[in-house]
Amino acid sequence: MSVPSVRHSEVDVLIIGAGPAGLMCANALANAKVNVRIVDQRASKIAAGNGDGISPRTIELLQSYGLAERLLKECCQIHLAAFYNPSSTGGIELTNRTLNVTAPSARYPFEATLNQAAIQDIFLDSMTSLGVEVERSTMPTSIELSKDEDELADPTSYPVRVALQRLDESEGEQPEEIVHAKFVLGGDGAHSWTRKQFDITMDGEQSDSIWGVMDLVPDTDFPDIRNKCLAQSNHGSVFVIPREKDLVRLYVQLEEKDVIDPVTGRVDKDRMGPDHIFKTAQKSLEPYKLTGEFLWWTIYSVGQRVASKFSINNRVFIAGDACHTHTPKAGQGMNASINDSHNLAWKIAQVVRGWADMSLLSTYESERHKFASELIAFDKTWSTLVCGKPLTGQNSDGVSPEQLLKTFQTDFTSGIGVHYHPSVVVNDAYQELAGGLVLGKRVPPYKFMRAADARPFELQDLLPSDSLFKLLVFTGEFSDPLQQARVESMVADMQKPHSFLNRYATPGDSRFDVITISKDRKDKFDLLQLPTLLRSHWSKVFVDDTDPTGSFGGEGYSYFGVGSEGALVAVRPDGYVGAIAPLDRVEVLDAYFASFMKIPA
Amino acid sequence: MSVPSVRHSEVDVLIIGAGPAGLMCANALANAKVNVRIVDQRASKIAAGNGDGISPRTIELLQSYGLAERLLKECCQIHLAAFYNPSSTGGIELTNRTLNVTAPSARYPFEATLNQAAIQDIFLDSMTSLGVEVERSTMPTSIELSKDEDELADPTSYPVRVALQRLDESEGEQPEEIVHAKFVLGGDGAHSWTRKQFDITMDGEQSDSIWGVMDLVPDTDFPDIRNKCLAQSNHGSVFVIPREKDLVRLYVQLEEKDVIDPVTGRVDKDRMGPDHIFKTAQKSLEPYKLTGEFLWWTIYSVGQRVASKFSINNRVFIAGDACHTHTPKAGQGMNASINDSHNLAWKIAQVVRGWADMSLLSTYESERHKFASELIAFDKTWSTLVCGKPLTGQNSDGVSPEQLLKTFQTDFTSGIGVHYHPSVVVNDAYQELAGGLVLGKRVPPYKFMRAADARPFELQDLLPSDSLFKLLVFTGEFSDPLQQARVESMVADMQKPHSFLNRYATPGDSRFDVITISKDRKDKFDLLQLPTLLRSHWSKVFVDDTDPTGSFGGEGYSYFGVGSEGALVAVRPDGYVGAIAPLDRVEVLDAYFASFMKIPA
Structure with a gap:
């Protein structure tokens, strides 16, 4: 009897788990032409349920990968949020109806809602077009990271060894494979196998509230059934989340005694069926009537925890639910996962390409752990308010509508408030030159007019997630001879051999995309006068003018707080502001890029 | 030796010619689930050249079929038009730079420009998804129309007999087939075979100017190379039409002596190569420099003619270049073709479904012949100006920049000015109730807010080209009890058995889509108070309010000239306003639909 030799293979990045975090990362890396594989132990795609809320910032991010269009076509848009409280005559009544998204720069x-399966299909179809498929029915059985310091420090080495087991042997392949990877990402959920292999602890505690969730097509006279609602009744709280087509999701607060197995102390789904959840919801929404058939349901009680580490030696990473678990009440789960991977993918791509130092990868944990901690803190505050008894005559220390609304109206839930601290990729100087482009925050949207053809462009669309750093050159009024001289002097500085543009140049494959924005009105701006470095192509030059019909635009300098002296703004490949410099201090950018970029070999 | 029997087949609609007119019609009919075939004698798709301009109205129309998105992704947008005239120092100089599209409601x-092959691919891919493919290498050899009056009058008969010859026998099929069709469309170009079979004459004359056309990627210091330009120099006129990517198309006025064969009197392409055309363009654009390599070129001299008939017995139709030939200088060719078919397709679909009387088809010729005559008239005026010598010191009766600009700034070229005369499908009463919804013109865009979820919607997107008549019910302020009573009374009228909604009802397959628009602000409007006939689904009800962020909308009644008394507006399946009635005169709509609709069998 011959023992078959185990197959060995190499890959730049191996991703474990094909949920939102894993799929987002796989797609982003495939986009960046990084050699990536993704495995999942499930035999098939999920069909229903799970997360469903996509925040405004996540839509922006998907747009930067060309994925938002389909989401917007399929999703439900939630524009308003309504709050209901106990009325004096019993039942509930409307207390506030407000914008669902309060971040003015969104x-x-x-908010977009769509079932998680449909959202995952957007990633899966994009990946297919890029030649990457999820390897299903494939389970990791062991993972080892080299302890050799030299090997770990060498970005071209393959220090992670993962054994994969095929659960489905129908194709006659060898059931086992040893994968040698440069990097591994565990996007394998709240019970992450990857996390456990490296004994990464989860800090935090178990939530003490238990909720039922159900998707249904309702028949109701509840006026806000197509808005996001929080109804805090005397019988418990209910969230109403409208969804694609005629679907609505309900989150229903349950009483512990009805769902906890007294012996194990854990949630026992058998103790409560969807009928009981539905009856609870019906009672909470009185005097409004609600009927309908449910399509999916579950019960959950989750912990509010953050992993102590997001990475082992910048070689093995975890993302998404593997890093942080929290209640779904703020609609953040899928968003946090997608944004974790968005933050990580470009950094891995830069390192794999040999463009950036391994140290860049440390900023994944520093940036996303900070975010996760803030998320858990917000979730605790919000959950406490939501699960609390509402303020009534009988319950004078209950939660007031004002308290609830104030907590709701943060730009945290929109994802737009995310703010990364200073690091090697986030400078902290010269913020005053562009107050509206906050160092460590995403570039807000604004429309500029292309100089050559007067076509309006959304600035965010000039910042695709394509692995390149974008250099926004705000020239000021280029038609002013004094300012023109300053711009020409800056260009001379950039053309020096030690300038970052030359230092990190790879022939035919620049790491930078230079976008010029003049403060001039179109009719005063002469494109052909602009130094050629600032117009590598006619399509790269913009003016801060209104669109041709005069409907919008023309106030971009003012909106971004850039003065007539102009500014240089380096934007990271993920769309976050990395550095700002005055036109006459190109060396600020030289130092910024020198802190993590590698000179071509 | 056995003689193979010729294959016979039946089809609802046979289309001859897979250019823009034929493809548009085939796609629209496939969309409407009409049994359609389309044949073309060419063995393969076109690769380059031909038309390239898509007008604002045509973009709207493509959007109504879900086809605009891809066009907008691939095309070049032309926002500005620049005019150059001889300068006092020789060469040309800028005299005017203006909006390319002056229709304020666009x-x-x-204007969108894209090579015709790419535009045709949009139709072809859509058709493929609907299960229709162009049958290539297939040529009609004979066409006969029955003379039997009863057969012609019976919409279920197949009175057109077309013999098709397969030019490519590689697949072992019988080379000949006899197709029996209910309807035939000849979209077979300026030299239309279909038109000639029925001896339809072309009225008009040959143009006396000759132009060269070339597509190239230019290298130039001409400041308006990415805008539409007309340069009228002392050496002739040149049009600059920017195109997708870095392409530019040039139309170059040529001298007759250089291109006409003196013996035949016809254009001889061999007498002039692209180098000569390019040199002429270079000379006309001086003092600006223009170099580049051409990718495609041709020479043309076309007639300005209109077919005397667009249909034979409403059974055989012609569309596009088969109906009208004119110069490409106003960028109308492809647009006229696409709009011809857009006008025809829904009428054929209604008749094939048994919803409308054959007489509806007569409005194709009446509506599109009127348009074609206007197009030729405009083309003559415009061509004369464009081909004329420019006004200079030496040439005091030349064309002035003002003359040119005035003629250019019409809403005719945008396609938005198209205005169909009163007919069975265009009423002429009660225009005063909705001055902004002009009977016989397309419904202009405006954004309303959906009542149930405050999501903003573009009205045009509620009027897809889906074969249904749309009934826009402007209720006025429904929150006003008096107005509510009027609305309820109107609903009672509509529910009567003889009302059009009941008279033309087919169980489970309505011919109408009822869209309700209240003048109320969202917070005053109660959806559940609205009679159910006006809210067949929650998604069908809108309010005239601003979007949730207050950025746009809220003035729709005023924009459309609808007063607080409301109005009923019937919109044709092609997006043109068909009839208007006061709320208390539902019988106006009963009469309108009775003039062409058929009661279900």
């Missing part, structure tokens, strides 16, 4: 001023 | 305030 490009998409709504 | 939803897309620009």
Whole structure:
């Protein structure tokens, strides 16, 4: 009897788990032409349920990968949020109806909801077009990281060894494979196998509230059934989340005694069926009538925890639910996962390409752990308010509508408030030159007019997630001879051999995309006068003018707080502001890029 | 030796010619689930050249079929038009730079340019998804129309007999087939075979100017190379039409002596190569420099003619270049073709479905012949100006920049000015109730807010080209009890058995889509109070309010000239206003639909 030799293979990045975090990362890396594989132990795609809310910032991010269009076509848009409280005559009544998204700079001023399977299909179809498929029925059985310091420090080495087991042997392949990877990402959920292999602890505690969730097509006279609602009744709280087509999701607060197995102390789904959840919801929404058939349901009680580490030696990473678990009440789960991977993918791509130092990868944990901690803190505050008894005559220390509304109206839930601290990729100087382009925050949307053809462009669309750093050159009024001289002097500085543009140049494959924005009105601006470095192509030059019909635009300098002296703004490949410099201090950018970029070999 | 029997087949609609007119019609009919075939004698798709301009109205129309998105992704947008005239120092200089699209109601305030092959691919891919493919290498050899009056009058008969010859026998099929069709469309170009079979004459004359056309990627210091330009120099006129990517198309006025064969009197392409055309363009654009390599070129001299008939017995139709030939200088060719078919397709679909009387088809010729005559008239005026010598010191009766600009700034070229005369499908009463919804013109864009979820919607997107008549019910202020009573009374009228909604009802397959628009602000409007006939689904009800962020909308009644008394507006399946009635005169609509609709069998 011959023992078959185990197959060995190499890959730049191996991703474990094909949920939102894993799929987002796989797609982003495939986009960046990084050699990536993704495995999942499930035999098939999910069909229903799970997360469903996509925040305004996540829509922006998907747009930067060309994925938002389909989401917007399929999703439900939630523009308003309504709050109901106990009325004096019993039942509930409307107390507030407000914008669901209160961040004024949101490009998409709504939340998008769509079942998670459909959202994952957007990633899966994009990946297919890029030649990457999820390897299903494939389970990791062991993972080892080299302890050799030299190997770990060498970005071209393959220090992670993962054994994969095929659960489905129908194709006659060898059931086992040893994968040698440069990097591994565990996007394998709240019970992450990857996390457990490296004994990464989860800090935090179990939530003490238990909720039922159900998707249904309702028949109701509840006036806000197509808006996001929080009804805090005397019988418990209910969230109403409208969804694609005629679907609505309900989150229903349950009483512990009805769902906890007294012996194990854990949630026992058998103790409560969807009928009981539905009856609870019906009672909470009185005097409004609600009927309908449910399509999916579950019960949950989750912990509010953050992983102590997001990475082992910048070689093995975890993302998404593997890093942080929290209640779904703020609609953040899928968003946090997608944004974790968005933050990580470009950094891995830069390192794999040999463009950036391994140290860049440390900023994944520093940036996303900070975010996760804030998320858990927000979730605790919000959950406490939501699960609390509402303020009534009988319950004078209950939660007031004002308290609830104030907590709701943050730009945290929109994802737009995310703010990364200073690091090697986030400078902290010269913020005053562009107050509206906050160092460590995403570039807000604004429309500029292309100089050559007067076509309006959304600035965010000039910042695709394509692995390149964008250099926004705000020239000031180029038609002013004094300012023109300053711009020409800056260009001379950039053309020096030690300038970052030359230092990190790879022939035919620049790491930078230079976008010029003049403060001039179109009719005063002469494109052909602009130094050629600032117009590598006619399509790269913009003016701060209104669109041709005069409907919008023309106030971009003012909106971004850039003065007539102009500014240089380096934007990271993920769309976050990395550095700002005056035109006459190109060396600020030289130092910024030198802190993590590698000179071509 | 056995003689193979010729294959016979039946089809609802046979289309001859897979250019823009034929493809548009085939796609629209496939969309409407009409049994359609389309044949073309060419063995393969076109690769380059031909028309390239898509007008704002055509973009709206493509959007109504879900085809605009891809066009907008691939095309060049032309926002500005520049005019150059001889300068006092020799060469040309800028005299005017203006909006390229001057129609204020244009939803897309620009012209889209893209090579015709790419535009045709949009139709072809859509058709493929609907299960229709062009049958290539297939030529009609004979066409006969029955003379039997009863057969011609019976919409279920197949009175057109077309013999098709397969030019490519590689697949072992019988080379000949006899197709029996209910309807035939000849979209077979300026030299239409279909038109000639029925001896339809072309009225008009040959143009006396000759132009060269070339597509190239230019290298130039001409400042308006990415805008539409007309340069009228002392050496002739040149049009600059920017195109997708870095392409530019040039139309170059040529001298007759250089291109006409003196013996035949016809254009001889061999007498002039692209180098000569390019040199002429270079000379006309001086002092600006223009170099580049051409990718495609041709020479043309076309007639300005209109077919005397667009149909034979409403059974055989012609569309596009088969109906009208004119110069490409106003960028109308492809647009006229696409709009011909857009006008025809829904009428054929209604008749094939048994919803409308054959007489509806007569409005194709009446509506499109009127348009074609206007197009030729405009083309003559425009061509004369464009081909004329420019006004200079030496040439005091030349064309002045003002003359040119005035003629250019019409809403005719945008396609938005198209205005169909009163007919069975265009009423002429009660225009005063909705001055902004002009009977016989397309519904202009405006954004309303959906009542149930405050999501903003573009009205045009509620009027897809889906074969249904749309009934826009402007209720006025429904929250006003008096107005509510009027609305309820109107609903009672509509529910009567003889009302059009009941008279033309087919169980489970309505011919109408009822869209309700209240003048109320969202917070005053109660959806559940609205009679159910006006809210067949929650998604069908809108309010005239601003979007949730207050950025746009809220003035729709005023924009459309609808007063607080409301109005009923019937919109044809092609997006043109068909009839208007006061709320208390539902019988006006009963009469309108009775003039062409058929009661279900």
